Amino acid sequence: LTVQNVPSLDLVERVCAGDRRAIARMLSRAESGGAEAHEALDALYRRGGQAHVVGITGVSGSGKSTLVAKLIAVALRQNRKVGVVAIDPSSPFSGGSILGDRIRMGEVAGHPSVFVRSMATRGALGGLAHGTLESVDIFDAAGYDMIFIETVGVGQDEVDVVRAAHTTVVVSAPGLGDDIQAIKAGILEIADVHAVSKGDKPEADKTVSELKSMLGLAVAAGGIKRHVPVIKTSSSAGEGVAELLAAIDAHREALVASGQYEQRRQSIRERRMLKAAEQVLHEAFERGRQGRMADLVADLAAGTISPRSAASRLLAHIGMEVTR
Numbered sequence: 001l002t003v004q005n006v007p008s009l010d011l012v013e014r015v016c017a018g019d020r021r022a023i024a025r026m027l028s029r030a031e032s033g034g035a036e037a038h039e040a041l042d043a044l045y046r047r048g049g050q051a052h053v054v055g056i057t058g059v060s061g062s063g064k065s066t067l068v069a070k071l072i073a074v075a076l077r078q079n080r081k082v083g084v085v086a087i088d089p090s091s092p093f094s095g096g097s098i099l100g101d102r103i104r105m106g107e108v109a110g111h112p113s114v115f116v117r118s119m120a121t122r123g124a125l126g127g128l129a130h131g132t133l134e135s136v137d138i139f140d141a142a143g144y145d146m147i148f149i150e151t152v153g154v155g156q157d158e159v160d161v162v163r164a165a166h167t168t169v170v171v172s173a174p175g176l177g178d179d180i181q182a183i184k185a186g187i188l189e190i191a192d193v194h195a196v197s198k199g200d201k202p203e204a205d206k207t208v209s210e211l212k213s214m215l216g217l218a219v220a221a222g223g224i225k226r227h228v229p230v231i232k233t234s235s236s237a238g239e240g241v242a243e244l245l246a247a248i249d250a251h252r253e254a255l256v257a258s259g260q261y262e263q264r265r266q267s268i269r270e271r272r273m274l275k276a277a278e279q280v281l282h283e284a285f286e287r288g289r290q291g292r293m294a295d296l297v298a299d300l301a302a303g304t305i306s307p308r309s310a311a312s313r314l315l316a317h318i319g320m321e322v323t324r
């Protein structure tokens, strides 16, 4: 143990003891990345594995954050600890709704058994924001029983969140358009549980029945091979929220009972390993290509080399042999 290692290991112990300041600090380190964070994150990863990780996706404005806040309120009554990672697709220019998420989760966000963390997707390699899954690990090691990952259903994010979560909830709001938004966004089939939000609105029942018939068609066509509950919720009236939490719990229980829970965890591990490898390769490539680009571009301009063989040489330069 070198002196340099002590602070981060100390931080690990404090995170595992549930120290909020240590958690906040560790979350920041995870988000900024770097070698310093890796050792602590590795240690934290080994201390986790108990939490139920729940992905919440749906188009922007469908009511995800509001619903998560209500789910948390119910979970708190059951003495659970809840962590939230809210992924914000904001551009660096808009500043995004990170503050908005805090406000919407405001009632519960200050509770000692709740930790809400918002992060921007900018700078990520596509998909989940850098540090998202590490943040989940941190909450997990810190003893949070349930961890929500909120992401907007607009691209690679929700696919990645599904692959990282044990249970995925797709939130659809009535009146945001003519069609079920989940169908438009191509995310009908990824749901383990469907929530129709804003159930206080008169169009909500229509959305529920449309969703049920779409699911019925998907089941008949063989696209969906499991029972997927559709639950109408109203965050403003507080209706359906306890039912939704119960459905989320029931999903995990069913996975455990059938042995699929372990399978899912195994595929999450495998995927994370591959993602980490991709990231390391990408970083090595970005570092390694410096200083070799100009020559190769000049060769390309001179027409003495093809882009593909230039690429081979570039990769050889960073120690990757590829067959041509």
Ligand SMILES: Nc1nc2c(ncn2[C@@H]2O[C@H](COP(=O)(O)OP(=O)(O)OP(=O)(O)O)[C@@H](O)[C@H]2O)c(=O)[nH]1
Pocket (backbone or CB within 6 Å): 058, 059, 060, 061, 062, 063, 064, 065, 066, 067, 097, 104, 152, 197, 198, 199, 200, 201, 233, 234, 235, 236, 237
């Ligand atoms: N009538 C009604 N409005 C709701 C309900 N839940 C949320 N809203 C409103 O819907 C709007 C969007 O809610 P959010 O919770 O921010 O939605 P979101 O899906 O998290 O949005 P993004 O994070 O931007 O993707 C807000 O103005 C909420 O007040 C509800 O149950 N009933």
Ligand SMILES: [Mg+2]
Pocket (backbone or CB within 6 Å): 064, 065, 066, 101, 150
């Ligand atoms: Mg939100």
